[in-house]
Amino acid sequence: MERFQNTGQPDWDWWGKLWPTPGATLRDLGIEAGQSVAEVGCGSGYFALPAARIVEPAPVYAVDLDEALLDELGSLAERQAVENVVSVHGDARDLTELLPDPVDALVVANTFHGVDDRAAFVAEAFDAIAPGGSLIVVNWHDRPREATTVGGEPRGPPTELRMPPEETEGAVSRAAAFELDRRIDLPPYHYALVFRR
Template identity: 65%
Template sequence: MDRFQNTRQPDWDWWGQLWPTPGATLRRLGIKPETSLAEVPCGNGYFALPAARITDPGTVYALDLNEALLEELRTLTNQQGIENIVLIHGDARELTELLPELVDTVLMANTFHGIDDKEAFVQQAFESLHSDGRFVVVNWLDLPRETTTIAGEARGPPTDLRLSPTATESIVRNASDCRLVEQVDLPPYHYALVFTR
């Protein structure tokens, strides 16, 4: 399968400028101890690593199509002694087949804009959740790309791929039997929508 559009892994320096406290961000999004989480795609673990610390002893399933990023994440988990991350090589569009169990949360950060068939993915995400599970989508605001700068450079997806909160909610609601429970502002350039079954 082809990769999602415009979903390159940022380097750690500018990732850290954009999300200086990823653990605090995850807590704001309702990630809690003793729960399970699937991050799709996980990249090299910028969110998966702090998520594992929060959910411990709950499992974090870190799924990505890029084997090199998964290997980088494997090295980091070993270095940091994190034992509750399970790496899964595969495509997020086949999530229900790849996860060994239902999870409490499916997290998709910074990549929803690049999915070719968003409705099909949303269905996969909701079918992967426990009956009271949560689907969390973190998106870039629908601002012109030239206005979303980090370290003096325009960053994020092309302007025409960006989705407003209303557009994202509409896609998710049209593809699933869900309800929006919270919209979280994530300055300077992001928002999150939290859905539940």
Template identity: 60%
Template sequence: MEPFQNTNQPDWDWWSRLWPTPGATLRALGIDRGDALAEVGCGNGYFALPAARVVDPATVHAVDLDRALLDELDELAALHRIENLETYHADARDMADVLPEPVDVVLNANTFHGVDDVAAFVTSAYDALAPDGEFVVVNWHDAAREDTRIHGAARGPPTDLRLSPDATERIVTDAAAFQSVETVELPPYHYAVRFEKETRA
């Protein structure tokens, strides 16, 4: 799997315009203390770092194909004395084999639109989850890119790659035994769909 397409790591300044309190955003997605969490496509940790505070004493497993971003995340975790975060330079399709244990939540934020082999990715998320675990996908709404502006500039993926909540739900539930349990609005430009793992027959 190549690095997710059209998912360049944004500047934290404009990320903060979207989510000024990322820890509160994570809690709104049902993530809580004691939830072992894997974030796939974690970048340099805008969500992974606060997630470690939220789920402590459980572990955040941060997975990405960009070694430089993971190195930066390791440095930031050390700087902030966060000890319950582990980084993995790995292909998302190998997540279940790379992680040391099944997790309660797999989080994918802002990169789902750029996944080239989405069925393999969703299957990997399923296999990495403990029974009754949740897969959470945060996506840009399917608005025109010129209408999603931050600091006066159009931001986010190309318009033709954006997915509605219904489209995201169909893709995930067609690929693996997941059931959609909630769609959460994340103004101004995002939503999240929470999926619960179902037991395979």
């Protein structure tokens, strides 16, 4: 069984059309200087790299199953002289084994919809976050894929995988003792839920 439904890794060009200032988005979501961060499903680092600049010298653990994307992230970090990104190859449901210590913030951007066993993942995430820390879930709104276009092309996961905020909140709150701190709209096509541990 495939644990995470891969809906394709977009290139930086169209991510830039959705989030021209990813660092500002991360700050809006509560990422602050000095926090340790883990990003699950980090891809080639569109959020991990700006997160590292915000929190340095604290670490950003960039977790992904795709070694090629982690290699690309490593090259980008080296070219940009970002030294506090730690690439972590592994399954996100093994976070407590993959991370050396609980983190202050765990970011799950554009991947929660593809997790098959969400309860197991959320329970593992809870244990991987320090007390008082946050789980940040960024998800596509549950609109038809043909309605979420970037550069004139439909983008994002298949329509049937998309989750309304209430479904995402329920999946998290049923699986672990997280408390919803706030919901943030991220135009044009996303929302974020910030949970406290």
